[in-house]
Amino acid sequence: MAFGEMPRRKAHFSIAVAFLMLGTGNSLFIHGAEVAAEQTQSAARPVGTIKTISGNTITLATDVGSDVTILVQDTTKFVRIAPGQRDLKDAAPIALADLQTGDRVLVRGNLHSDGKSVLAVSVIAMKKADIADKQAREREEWQKHGIGGLVSSVDATKSIITIALPAIGEKKNVTVHVSKDTILHRYAPDSIKFDDAKDAPLDQIKPGDQLRARGTRSTDGSELTAEEVVSGSFRNIAGTISALDTSAGILTVQDLATKKPITIKITAESQLRKLPQPVAQRIAARLKGFPPDAQSSAPASGATNPAANAGQEMNPNGPPPGGSGAGGSGGTGRPGGGVSGDLQQMINRMPAATLADFQKGDAVMVVATESGANGVSNVITLLGGVEPILEASPKGSASTILSPWSLSSGGGEAATP
Numbered sequence: 565m566a567f568g569e570m571p572r573r574k575a576h577f578s579i580a581v582a583f584l585m586l587g588t589g590n591s592l593f594i595h596g597a598e599v600a601a602e603q604t605q606s607a608a609r610p611v612g613t614i615k616t617i618s619g620n621t622i623t624l625a626t627d628v629g630s631d632v633t634i635l636v637q638d639t640t641k642f643v644r645i646a647p648g649q650r651d652l653k654d655a656a657p658i659a660l661a662d663l664q665t666g667d668r669v670l671v672r673g674n675l676h677s678d679g680k681s682v683l684a685v686s687v688i689a690m691k692k693a694d695i696a697d698k699q700a701r702e703r704e705e706w707q708k709h710g711i712g713g714l715v716s717s718v719d720a721t722k723s724i725i726t727i728a729l730p731a732i733g734e735k736k737n738v739t740v741h742v743s744k745d746t747i748l749h750r751y752a753p754d755s756i757k758f759d760d761a762k763d764a765p766l767d768q769i770k771p772g773d774q775l776r777a778r779g780t781r782s783t784d785g786s787e788l789t790a791e792e793v794v795s796g797s798f799r800n801i802a803g804t805i806s807a808l809d810t811s812a813g814i815l816t817v818q819d820l821a822t823k824k825p826i827t828i829k830i831t832a833e834s835q836l837r838k839l840p841q842p843v844a845q846r847i848a849a850r851l852k853g854f855p856p857d858a859q860s861s862a863p864a865s866g867a868t869n870p871a872a873n874a875g876q877e878m879n880p881n882g883p884p885p886g887g888s889g890a891g892g893s894g895g896t897g898r899p900g901g902g903v904s905g906d907l908q909q910m911i912n913r914m915p916a917a918t919l920a921d922f923q924k925g926d927a928v929m930v931v932a933t934e935s936g937a938n939g940v941s942n943v944i945t946l947l948g949g950v951e952p953i954l955e956a957s958p959k960g961s962a963s964t965i966l967s968p969w970s971l972s973s974g975g976g977e978a979a980t981p
Contacts, residue, residue, distance in 0.1 A: 606675045608682045610634070614667045620660070622684075624669065633681040634671050636660055640684045647690055647698040658689065666692035705778065711738055711788060712776035715795070720767050725793070727775050739787045740777045742766060751796030753934045754942070757833065761794065769795045774931075799941055801826055801930040802954055810919045814940070817928060820954065828932050828941050836917040839949035843910065848952035911947065927951045 612626035622634035642662070643655035663669070668690040673682045713727040716737060725740040742748070750764035769775065774797075779790040806825055807816035813830035830836070839847075922928070929950050932941035 608673050608675050609670065610682060611670050612668070614663060614665050614669060616665060617660075617663060622663070622669075624671065634673070634684050634687075635676060635681050636684050636687075641686045642689065643686070644689045644691060647695050652688070655688070663687075663689060664692060668692070668695060706776075709781065710776060710778040711740075711781070712774070713738070715769060715771050715773040715775050717771055718766070718769050723766065725766075725769060725775065725777075727777075738785070740775070740779075740793065741787065741789045742793060743789075746779075746790045747792040749792070749794045751794070751798075751933075753797060755933065758794070761796075764795070769793075770797070772797070774798050797934040798944065799826075799930070799932045799934060801828070801928075801932060802950075802957075803928065805922060805924050805926045805928060808919070808922065808924055813919060815919070815922070817930060826941070827939075828930060828943050828946075830919055830946070831942050834943040835911070835945045836919065836921070836943075837911050837914045837945070837947050838917045838921060839914075839947060839953075841949065841952075844949050844952045848956035851953065851956040911945065917948065922946075922948055927954050929953070 610624055610626050610632045612624045612632070615623040615625045615631060617623075620636040622636065624632045624634050626632055640660075642658045642660060643652065644658045644662070645652065645655045649655075670688045671682060671684050672686045672688075673684040675681070676683050711727070711729065713729040716726040716728050718725050723742045725742065727738055727740060729736045729738060748764055748766060749758075749761040750768055751758070752760040752762065773795050775793065775795040777788055777790040777793045779788050779792070781788050801817055801819055802821065803817045803819045803826075805815055806818045809815070814827065815830075816825045816827050818824075819826050926948050927950050929945075929947045931944040933944065935941060
């Protein structure tokens with residue numbers, strides 16, 4: 565939960581005192597008071613990651629997606645702050661030679677006469693290694709103290725959200741308590757990037773939304789007092805591929821629930837996996853109510869996809885993996901073995917597939933964005949080899965056990981929900 569990284573702020577910055585805070589997708593938040601002196605129209609405040617350094621020239625890959633050339637002057641001042649540091653009082657003076665590729669920087673300066681380069685007045689930097697360390701700590705925090713599931717109900721007057729955890733073969737609800745101090749973020753409807761998430765009040769969360777929360781869990785696990793909540797509206801689709809264009813990254817799925825075709829698009833952030841047949845059969849057995857010790861003898865249901873046999877054999881009795889991804893629901897796997905309660909944990913351990921590994925007629929389960937360009941949703945997770953699972957779960961309801969929190973590397977401040 566991957567799961568990840570606070571939302572990027574896109575604004576024109578006029579600041580006297582700037583502070584930068586690492587977000588869950590390596591974004592920097594910049595806040596401050598307006599300067600009393602009037603800023604000229606040539607003022608520039610690019611924010612991004614250092615791509616190259618050559619002499620007194622820095623190429624900056626900005627958060628808006630373009631490269632900017634930064635021209636360092638003799639009078640340019642450099643300081644470094646730690647991720648999470650909220651002001652410059654403890655900023656350490658550094659030199660240009662102390663900067664490295666991959667460091668995050670805010671540059672204050674003015675546009676050069678060429679209208680493209682920026683003459684740097686000051687550079688505020690975060691060390692790449694410090695960012696990675698902070699992300700690792702936050703990712704661990706989300707994995708230890710985070711849960712995720714579908715929103716069942718929202719009581720804004722009591723500041724309570726009820727979510728259903730995505731457990732296989734059982735339903736468990738958790739009551740999430742929010743307060744004025746709880747950080748609330750929400751995904752943009754057309755984006756699977758956690759960097760694009762924005763601050764959002766509680767009343768924007770609706771039943772059916774995917775939600776991930778981090779905080780303090782009650783002893784019996786039925787309640788959580790949230791420090792941070794990340795939510796979004798996503799589409800859960802289960803069906804068969806009716807059309808496929810691998811060159812364009814477009815496929816059409818005949819949805820089992822609505823009986824209608826749905827066109828979806830693969831992006832660079834999409835996660836594609838294919839379940840090995842034994843794993844799909846074990847999950848199907850859980851959905852049918854077989855006890856864990858009976859899974860090995862449970863009959864396979866329906867036809868299977870031969871391509872799924874090429875997948876890596878999984879150990880569904882093993883502990884949930886660590887690493888990237890916010891998909892974990894804080895250890896929802898049950899004692900005594902059996903398939904983990906969070907299918908996303910298993911998916912994260914599998915080798916990646918490509919769209920060429922899928923073909924017309926394959927059964928798939930999909931999590932996608934609510935909307936996208938031309939009404940085509942972007943794929944978050946595409947899972948193949950699921951024929952036994954769909955036959956064990958009528959009307960395509962099995963798709964809801966998938967989680968979108970595999971984006972980047974974790975949820976909330978950890979990386980990318």
